[in-house]
Amino acid sequence: MGHEDGEAEITGELQDPGFYVLRRISNRSISSMMRTLEISDQCTPPEYHLALVQIIRQQLRRLQSKLLTMGVSLTLPGAILRFSLSIMCFLLHLASATASNAGAITRHYEFNIKLQNVTRLCHTKSIVTVNGKFPGPRIVAREGDRLLIKVINHVPNNISIHWHGIRQLRSGWADGPAYITQCPIQTGQSYVYNYTIVGQRGTLFWHAHISWLRSTLYGPIIILPKLNVPYPFPKPHKEVPIIFGEWFNADTEAIITQALQTGGGPNVSDAYTFNGLPGPLYNCSSKDTFKLKVKPGKTYLLRFINAALNDELFFGIANHSLTVVEVDAIYVKPFETETILLTPGQTTNVLLKTKPNYPEASFLMTARPYVTGSGTFDNSTVAGVLEYKGSSHHSTKKLPLFKPTLPSLNDTSFAANFSKKLRSLATAQFPANVPKKVDKQFFFTVGLGTSPCGLKNQTCQGPNGTRFAASINNISFIQPTTSLLQSHFLGQSDGVYKPDFPVSPLQWFNYTGNPPNNTLVSNGTKLMVLPFNTSVELVMQDTSILGAESHPLHLHGFNFFVVGQGFGDYNPNVDPRSFNLVDPVERNTVGVPSGGWVAIRFLADNPGVWFMHCHLEVHTSWGLKMAWLVLDGKLSNQKLLPPPADLPKC
Secondary structure, three states, X not given: OOXXXXXXXXXXXXXXXXXXXXXXXXXXXXXXXXXXXXXXXXXXXXXXXXXXXXXXXXXXXXXXXXXXXXXXXXXXXXXXXXXXXXHHHHHHHHHXXXXXXXXXXXXXXXXXXXXXXXXXXXXXXXXXEEOOEOOOOOEEEEOOOEEEEEEEEOOOOOEOEEEEOOOOOXXXXXXXXXXXXXXXXXOOOEEEEEEEOOOOOEEEEEXXXXXXXXXXXXXXXXXXXXXXXXXXXXXXXXXXXXXXXXEOOOXXXXXXXXXXXXOOOOOOOOEEEEOXXXXXXXXOOOOOOOEEEEOOOOEEEEEEEEOOOOOEEEEEEOXXXXXXXXXXXXXXXXXXXXXXXXXXXXXXXXXXXXXXXXXXXXXXXXXXXXXXXXXXXXXXXXXXXXXXXXXXXXXXXXXXXXXXXXXXXXXXXXXXXXXHOOEEOOOOOOOOOOOOOOOEEEEEEEEEEEEOOOOOOOOOXXXXXXXXXXXXXXXXXXXXXXXXXXXXXXXXXXXXXXXXXXXXXXXXXXXXXXXXXXXXOEEXXXXXXXXXXXXXXXXXXXXXXXXXOOEEEEEXXXXXXXEEEEEOOOXXXXXXXXXXXXXXXXXXXXXXXXXXXXXXXEEEOOOEEEEEEEOOHHHHHHOOEEEEEXXXXXXXXXXXXXXXXXXXXX
């Protein structure tokens, strides 16, 4: 027989439990199986068992490769193919149910950090990836599961990975920020991040936490509820993660290195992306467009993540409204909106109800920046396409491509009103455990400033020949050269950090009025020490030094309740009267309003060293960061666990 229809016997079986292959399989049929094993309507395995799907895909690829090397192609009758696929789907569900019925399980992942050539905007460059993927792989687990994620570094850069929003109860060694909870993973080395998901479900994400490597090193974390625990909203037809990102044609490490050397602002990105794709509004990018294909009259759960380096982003879909049901992996009271706003570091889940009668129609979904600062920014728009699938196979003329209307670039009132709509469910099943009694109160200013140039016979590119800087309570954080958590655990803090971070600004002024003449910041590696189980109230105040600006502050190791916010200078005698202590939103990242303040409360029930920083990477690089040191409690389950044996060394 010829090459097209030749037959060959394939012996053996897939070695995964419960899965076998017919001994006569065609190359085309294997390709069909692989396509079917993508999450589709034909075969939809439970999301928490996608790792098993990956194993099957790998085995099918091996069979396909073997067939190709043998130069054969078999034809499997369609009925047999459909039957075999049905069996596979059934076994997937059976295996998943069996694993889930056993309760929480341990899930293993392997992250190989490697360089990969990627082309966007007709520009090809080598980027740092996980397993060669951009964006990186999805982590799927259930509440209560334990995760063991082995990260192996094959690139010249030092690496660390942060599991953004995971509480890391007593497992701070797995939190990930370089030189805070660990030394980075050096070239040729590996580290296993070991943590358990306690009391959390929803959308979070992972990303690199060293320098600007998170520009390409990021991916979603999907935490499903415990078995037989439904969502507090209608079950969706399908769930889709959508990650906002930023694409730079230049090397981001070179960009930030140059900026820190010159003292000036870094170059901005060349495009925003949806799931790594810039879309048709950019040159040379029509083929690199994210498409969300939907059916009429269905409900979809869209899991949004803002992994952009330096920009808050508005998002909307033309002619469609969105129902917000979750932020930062916390359920909220549902509300409808045409536009959502996410700062870097935030996640938002929405329900999209598709129109009942839109066969073959397409609509643009777009995102563009919310800008409050005076510096340069990427003033562009990323677009994807919402495509309706027709009810028949007959081709029909497509309707025009509609575009959504987004708020203006500096629409601060929309930002404030949107955040005020976010309220916790505050039900018996999902309570809002707001600390009513406060043990310690803190007042932190957050904003920009300057540092002396420090270059002999040269001027820097910051204001008046200085360097750009950023600070909390006028302290610009100096990154240590060893792990703060390890130094604390070993009792070796001398020369590494000081436990004397100020509880309030050392100098009071009209924070949102005319800026003071002296814009210089102080420098230091200072920690705020908290006894175990301290209830904390923290007010963060934006300043007008070098201009008012929104700052998304992210706290590691905790969720917090946003009990109040406002514009102007915070008034401790008046503003607390309007605090919401009933159903405030609970999150891990909050925007300090431009020219305003935000008040949060949290319980320091997690021993360890916990980073808090602006999630605009440029501000973090300039020093807008600090750390909390939560001491051990008296009981054994209130103490930090000892470090793992493979903890990286500096």
